[in-house]
Amino acid sequence: MITTRGYAAMEASAALKTYSFERRDPKDCDVVVDIQFCGVCHSDIHQVRNEWGGAVFPMVPGHEIVGIVSRIGSRVTRYKVGDRVGVGCFVDSCRQCECCRKGYEQFCDKGMVQTYNSQYYDGERTMGGYSKVIVVDENYVLRIPDALPMNASAPLLCAGITLYSPLKHWQAGPGKRVGIIGLGGLGHVGVKIGHAMGAEVTVLSQTLKKQSDGKRLGADHFLATSDPNTFKSRKNYFDLMINTVAANIDINSYLDLLRMDGTLVLVGVPPAPMTVGTFPLIFGRHRLAGSGIGGMAETQEMLDFCGKHGITSDIELIKIQQINEAYERVVKSDVRYRFVIDMASL
């Protein structure tokens, strides 16, 4: 076994603190990654606080992991020692179901093995990226393009793919009007990616407070959702909207902003179910869809796209000792736009 250190919650809602634990010795197809940076995702907080249920403690969170390969198993072919790699939201899947075979491992029928607060099919518990070392099968490891800095690339592993996947799938591109609801960790990467894909990008934010940021990130338009005129002027406007807001909003008002055959995609998870009217869907043949991260091949495609376009997350780099304070700030949306932990501080 490999003894390592991390930051863990020992029980629900407890402050994270130093924790020693063991990783498995690398199997034939495993890669050992020395973690350099790990992004802080809002879902880390949901899980640590057991807001989605099913939390098992101690829990080492973190699924926006970048680092350097320090050791490889005997049958590893895709990576070598010294490679710059990433690990995202899951570290295994059944590899046999229709979803896995088609590259949608995130929707594996048997259930993907999440990077933390989960267990492998043989019962091994998973521990996340707020730690020094992780051991992962090479098929669930990604390559970080040379053109990108490591620290600001970390959030691409979750926030990046969460936005890239629906933008790609629903064909954001030239001539398409894309609305990004919420300019936070997810939304700000969506603006960058949507803009790079050639779409007309509009940010829909509560106020105009972040307007200059939005324009700098690549938004063509920036509208306040607190202004009723937004909902009049943009009626029947968008081909695609992506809701990144993890709070409950009046989804029907946004459905009315879609053009004929437009789609509103949910990537955030609000605490309560949505109240959806039938008419806002029927008129204009609108669609309300969900999208969750992406498969392995698509995640690599996203990283390569970001490498080509020089896209990373806007980050605030912190030491691991600042993590509990950072959580409070994430909950208050007080970060532009993603905390990334420098694991050298551990």
Next chain:
Amino acid sequence: MITTRGYAAMEASAALKTYSFERRDPKDCDVVVDIQFCGVCHSDIHQVRNEWGGAVFPMVPGHEIVGIVSRIGSRVTRYKVGDRVGVGCFVDSCRQCECCRKGYEQFCDKGMVQTYNSQYYDGERTMGGYSKVIVVDENYVLRIPDALPMNASAPLLCAGITLYSPLKHWQAGPGKRVGIIGLGGLGHVGVKIGHAMGAEVTVLSQTLKKQSDGKRLGADHFLATSDPNTFKSRKNYFDLMINTVAANIDINSYLDLLRMDGTLVLVGVPPAPMTVGTFPLIFGRHRLAGSGIGGMAETQEMLDFCGKHGITSDIELIKIQQINEAYERVVKSDVRYRFVIDMASL
């Protein structure tokens, strides 16, 4: 003016009774239709009872109209006296907006002119098909295929297109698994059309009471939604589901029955908004969509498709004097599967 007779509600929820009123004299592009039969749609009842708001009385309902052309305006080119024609849910639209130009007149930006309880852009009130005569612009008139009987074709004008449009749009066909939720006026036509398109059709009905009917109509499978095993055995199963039920059901349970990238389409309008969870949409990239009737060209396409495949509605023919009793039976789902009024009785 043309004086005609119909059955009208004089106020909300009042019993329908004989009513004399006037139709406009035919304009250059108008067709005068002697109405032979008119279907009874559940939405007639909603409107008469002002359950959707905005009802204006007296109201002559009816938008599943078939009849014979008895007179034409000077510039009518598509129809001649004696032609078998139909009129559906709307009788005009702006003809200029993007939706109208693309053949989605039902989603006209200016608002389509509904066949009853509505008004033309010049203020003329519309009165529906529970009457002897109607005057309609030829562009909003449809041709009934010679192969089809008139009486059982009437419900195709609303129920038929309501199911044909989403089945066609979401590509029901060979190799596709289609679920029809609810076997009533809408659902039973959906089974026939989906089967004719070559899809595997499953009826999801509250009980197995209508199972033999379902199989006769063309369903490959018939499942009871009161049986919890239905929701286990059909998890991740359907490419497309169409919800025809106008009552509130647990939509999340049905979303879980969709395969990867599957779509659940709403065509019924339940009384209350739906409660929709985020996870049933995110897992499997599911979509919840709406669909409303169809455009003029698509409605003609549907009629021609039905002519080719010998599809009509299963009907119970009634006299106009039975309409109030028929309404009570529609509300209790006590009709197999659509009442059609024989207008010779008026």
